[in-house]
Amino acid sequence: MNLIDLLGLLVYFAILILIGYRSARKVSNSADFAVAGNKIIWPVLFATLAASFLGGGASMGRAGKTFAEGYAFMFAASAFPIATVLTGLYIAPRLKRYTDAHTVGDIMAHHFGVSARLFTGIFSLVFCVGILGAQALAVGTVFHTILGIEVATGILIGMAVVLLYSTVGGMWAVIQTDVVQFLMLAVFLPLTMLIGIHELGGPAALVERLPEAHLSLMGDYSIGMFVSIFVAFLLGETLVPPYTQRALSAPDSRHARIGYSVAGGFGFLFYFVSATIGLIALVLYPNISPDQAMPALIRDILPVGITGLVLASLLAVVMSTADSYLNSAAVIFVSDIYKPFIEPGVGERKRLWIERIVNLLIGIGAVIFALYATSIVDALLLSYALWAPTILLPFVFAVLFDLRCSRSAIAAMLAGALVTIFWKWGPFDLQAATGLTALIAGVITNVAVFTLVYRCFRVLPRASASPNAQ
Template sequence: MHAFFVVAYILLMVVIGLYFSRRKVHDDTDFIVAGRSLSTIVLTATLLATFVGSGSIVGGASFVFQHGPGAAIFFFAGTPIAALVVYFFLARKMRLSRATTIPGLIEERFGPAARSIASLIILFAYVGIVSYQFTGAGHALNLAFDLPVWQGVLIAAAVMIGLATMGGLVSVAYTDYLSAVIIFGSMLIALPLVLSRLGGLDGMMEALPTTHQTLLGGLSPWQALGYFLPLFLLILGDQNLFQRFAAARDPATAKKAALGLVIASIVCSSLITLLVCATRVLYPDITPSTAMMTLAQQGLPVTVGGLMLASLVALLLTTGNSYLLSASASLTQDILVGWLKFDISPHRALLVNRLSVVGLGVLAWVLGAFFPSVLAMQMYSYGMYGAAITPIFLAALLWSRATPRAALAAMIVGGLVTLIWEILLGKPMGWNSVLVAMPLATLTLVGLSLMQRRPLPGNVSR
């Protein structure tokens, strides 16, 4: 019965994708930024669905299952805090920019070389993020249909690539809206049902392991910070955020949606945390990353559990779509056109974008074989972006003193240190790479910029 809900919802998403591909997507502007037509509520929903994908319901669930609700604060707090910063300082500036990608904005301030390096780093990070959406959705399909995980991953990859290729951002935005409504509704119904079996909130907390009842859940303060920073830094300078603000009807809509993301992310992450903790008590021997899916399938009435499982799968799929679209935009606009100077005529731009989605999707599927877990790939991808892109992006918007040479050097330092720390050194002391790579990149940016005798002119709003 649970499988019926999943199949029905996936078919509905395909129908929506086909509809928008034929009725609403006529050129690459429609494909990449939804014709700049999204309303506040749709924009808020697609922002939430983008940042509550595999990172929250698989990687985040695994983290909460292993460390408890106190530590979950550090893991999930990055989204609302970053969204508040965006609301007060960045949303309007991002919407007013003429660029449609982060590397395009970086080029406005720091030149074409910085754009090229930023594009490559974003591809490395986003392909990694897409890859763990494939993995997370594969595990969900494994639970729903008893398929081998590798088959679930293949099916999930095919659906994500197909949906992104058909309708672009406009179809992703409206399927995100529907998914956000269903996931909120199913979790709000599920929470009291589950807590009633455990003697309420107090009963659940008492039944958790002792370490789970502490603030850090067995982590050191540095480790806890290492889980907070990657998501916080990713969202501050995330191209998906930038792309969606570019898709807003106007700057005021973008700013309202940022505030909506603050509120929605707090509610959603609180629900996920409580439901995963309840699952930890009810099913202590399951694989941690499957906590949300296990609860949906085994711990709830069929209708509620089926809707939750379907919406969980949908969120995994649409988050993968979002990052595929952003990676595609960087590949076509920033690398093929901006760096390699390919002459892509307007009537072929849409086809090139669609082909790039397919190619990057295949690359993400291959990359998934090299990381042991969703959580490990999540921290690598977020750390790469947060260290190498976010400081330069913020400087482009907010600091006129930053220089092109310093920005270029900082991106290279951030990217290389991330790769060395994660892959060659194997995360010494258990620290995520962002704790080392982001400070070094920021020091490089600030130090080299201040060594210049006078500020360089640039297009920056003050």
């Protein structure tokens, strides 16, 4: 890499660390660390949410999958921005009814009791660490492809910076760095796509040099495979803890609705950009590893002075997701596990320090996970199986319909988790026998058990019930 590009990358890291240092002075209590004092207006909410979900999977992972499988993967994975728009319209505004809520567990406890909070906290924590590990692997892949250093070394360098600013600055630092990172990805990744298309001689030249299947709606997918991927992205990351925290950080339901919906709309554009970059890389570098498609394009076709900035924007999209999941995991541990079940009387100052310590420890755990993961998207899909079949649907049902039945939520979470685990790692190949993936089987079980148990043990909503979270 040219010295000018390297200096640009170093300046970017310095800016992130400076933001973390300045943000630390704004963090005086747990609410500041967890939801930035509920002061995030919709333009900022849009930027931070978009930067958070457009991470290593949405950029490098999607480019890599499109490199290997064509636009069909982009069409299937577009389920996630669809889910985000729907969430913004119908669910995010309702989350502001829960005064002082910081986590999904706070809301689950309000509807389903303290036991549901504990199980929600455990499943959410494992999920966040898995997604965080996928982002750490993406950071290492960028450093390896661009600078030629070992993936493990790149993981350690990139995650060290994320750990530094997110630990000291909490959500204030995460949101401010996300805005910087969003602005970079919104400019430089489309610029990379345009330069790549120009390098090939225009859009027509790109289309002519691609396999026909890479341009079709279904590609080489069977209908079952396409539907499985669509459902995985429709449910796998919807309302996950960091994104729910973003809605809770808004000052009111209007800001939550607009910020969430606009972020979902932006996702369609970004997915097209990252997928097209993958196809450009396929034409130029047909023999590279799919996960290296985007970094290789950045390394080889961009002019001096731009490469460092685009590399920084690529790291930005990955690090913005990593810091979100890191902060969320720390808040989940303290709010849903430590405070209610270990030290209910913990003081505000001690709670803040515990969140910072846990933030650091979870980051280290995610680095270890990343060192053993094999693929960015595979790591994401594995983590998705820990969310949709356990927490998502009871959470949505509770928020939309004000349901209250502890037994139904706990039974649904445990049954969904057990079926997913057995389906994926059991002694029989149930996916081949039934055509259902582990995630879909777990979701079906989750809904069926929740419905059955709820009908047997439901508690009718009280007319005077307060929407305040416990």
